[in-house]
Amino acid sequence: MREAVQLNNAPIREAVIDIRVKAKIEVEQLESLSSEMPQGYGEFLPTLRKGVGINFKEDKIETTQEEHLIGYRSENKVRQFIAQFQHDGFSLSKLSPYENWEAFKREAMSLWGIYKRLLEEVEFKRVAVRYINEISLPLTDGQLDFNQYMTSCPKVPENMPDMLVEFSTRIVVPCQEHNSFAVINSNISNKSTGKGVPFILDIDVFRNEKLGFTESELWSFFDNLRNIKNTAFFGSITKDFVELCK
């Protein structure tokens, strides 16, 4: 397995720190958080959950949509953070360019502190980190050898042509030491760009039980989730992949 190294050009398109709580906050209360946001965050925009219906009437097919307000989001366009405050939890996304874990975690702690003041009692339901990586893998003579860049590619059945135009895999790995699970999605599409073949490595590490954390334990635990993510990421890639990210 590759050791975790600092990547100057990390392929992280989005990193997420997510905290779901058992209590439900009235959505109207969430809007009051807008006055407490740090400098740099824009206006509170409503987050809607949409439902789609398909209606078969005689010979016509009509679609209907319903929308429900579930919270608000606020964006720091300079630092590329998007904070979401919802009736059942809080999440912070960091879009590329990614800086480092400590800066990301620090920002999440600060904004979580604003959110949790609305909670009478803090009871966690699920905590997670998710890193979505995307990189274009270069072609050589119009072809790509997946094994050059990835340690675990799907195998084509015997007696079939040893080539793929597309794949999508999802595995769920238990991480018993931390009562957590890592969901690892990898995806190659056949939509080659001028730069190569787009490859997505999406790692979602979460825990949804035995969540009686104190505040300091919570943020220490996020360090554990991040370490599991790093193990999954660096265990999925080869040194040639690392070279693409330098």
Added chain:
Amino acid sequence: MTACLITPFDLNSSNSPTSGVSEVAERLKNKAVETLISLTTNATRKGREAEIIDSLLLLGHECSEQGWDGYDAIPIENNILSAALKYFESLSLEIPVPELSGENDGEVALEWFGRNNATMSISIGKGPDIHYAAIFPDQHKVNGTESIYEQDKGIIEAYIKRVVGNTG
């Protein structure tokens, strides 16, 4: 060797990934929904069944989380989606495909509409009963409860036909 661990794993948590806001996250979500529908929709299946299956899949996707309506809605479980499909398949072929919607108690509503705001609604949940209510074109109303296992669906079908206007 990679071992398969048999453990009481709550699939619901892994099937609802941590939400992302980026364009890549949206692409991944749409791809997952497309894959699910393509895996479960069979091109050789008759069109009527395929239509309702697609609708149920979409409904299940949209109503899979606690509070899906922005408040306290209960997730719609797969067994309820299956029960709704089986119930519809037990109706005669004359009955048109209904509109589907989720109810905040986790039940699925099958609805048919007709002229003059006529409506027939059947709610299917965990229990052995279905609950129905209808307003006919002449504004008369009926409602009731019936076993989901009732073999004779004549009354229900008659109400649906009266709403959609197939009673002649």
